[in-house]
Amino acid sequence: MNSAIKETNFQFPNQQGFYKGKVRDVYIFDKTIAVVATDRISAFDVVLPKPIPYKGQVLNQIAAKFLKATSDIVPNWVTSTPDPNVTIGKRCEPFKVEMVIRGYLAGHAAREYAAGKRSICGVALPDGLKENDKLPHPIITPTTKADEGHDEDISKEEILNKGIVSLKDYEVLEKYTHDLFQKGTEMAAEMGLILVDTKYEFGKYDGEIFLIDEIHTPDSSRYFYAEGYEANQRVGNPQKQLSKEFVRQWLISQGFQGKDGQQVPDMPNSFVEEISDRYIELFEKITGEKFIKADTANLEKRIEEAVLGRMKEEGFKN
Template structure:
């Protein structure tokens, strides 16, 4: 099995700080961030014990492709991608909300619906929807951006009431979110996919709003195969997904949903390899490109040298 990056501990000239996210290691400089996409994998806001080979490369390269493809809609933070696992970009002040947009009644929305709720984040959901049915129009269901622990659903009204985001900025975030989702749907359709739901994160430099983090990856988005979607809905069958949902379902079937007292099931070599294979499949299906595995023999040295060369 190939080497995988669980975590990095570099020290770069001019580095002012370091932040370890769920799956990314962020090196902080005066005006820029160096983000290493590790091979850590999280589900239910828990980082699982074993990294997944090539997962970081998959996510970093998908995000780079879609950030470039949407830069006419909203400027983004990226200035360079010097390594398959690395993105360097503008340091900005992140908004404390994630903009989740849902075109279909799936995932978290479906779980809330099954529990009898008919609104999510203050947005009403129509009666008589089946799981994976489309909403009449996409709905925005923001969450708080937690530094630790779980992100929480929050309504637009509560965001404005608490002053988390100004009304002027929030309306712009909503506008960007809808335009990005529409572009993502159009690109997915060309690949025979349906972009079901996704999330966007934004930051600000001075008065300018930038799109940050990753977009339209299987970690931040849910895709269905378009072929067979209608038939599966008519028959009440599950949809074939391109997302991290298969990892969540594996955990759920083994008694883990991130709740207190639950233990992560054993991640065997076979499970790790199968998850890696699925991520590579996701890359190829989402981008339409053949995945080129990066050299992982001296993976940390490779990454460190690429970053140092860019910082010079």
């Protein structure tokens, strides 16, 4: 099996802090952050025990492509991508919500709907929908941004009432979310895909709102193949999709959904390799580009040298 990186523990000159997310290791400087996309994989808000070779590279490079493609819609945090697994950019203060937007009844929303709920995050849904049906219009179903554990559904009204985001800022986040989803939908259609749902995160830098984190990757988004979609819906067949939903379904089949008391099942190496292959397939299908595997012989050293080199070039000493 190829080398994979589960975590990093660098100590860079003038580093002010470190944050370990579910997938990313974030090195914090005064006005800059260096983000390492590791090969960790999470599902149901739980980090699984084994890393997935090339997953970090896939996510980092897909995100870089879409952030560049949407920079005319909303400014984003990125200043450079000096390594296949590294992105460097502005140190923004994140909003404590994730802006989830859904064009179809799938995943978590479909499970909630099947359980009888007709309102998700304060957004009413009509009766008579089937799983994977297109919604009358895209809906925003925000979640809280948890530092640890599970993100929770939250309504716009709760966000405003609790003062998590001001009305003025939230209206900007809503507009950016719809505009980004429209652009993502158009780019997906060019590749024969349907952007089903996705999430965006935003933050502030010097008082201005920026798009942060990743966008339109298989970790943050769900895609269906456009070909066969209508036929599958007519007869009630599952949709062929590009996302990590197949990992969630495998975990469910093993009796795990991230609930208290459940044990994370051990993933056999053959399944780890299958996940890696699927992520590479996702990259090529979503971007229309051939995936070039980076050299993983000295993965940590390669990443560290890339960050140090960019520090010297960009001069983010503090």
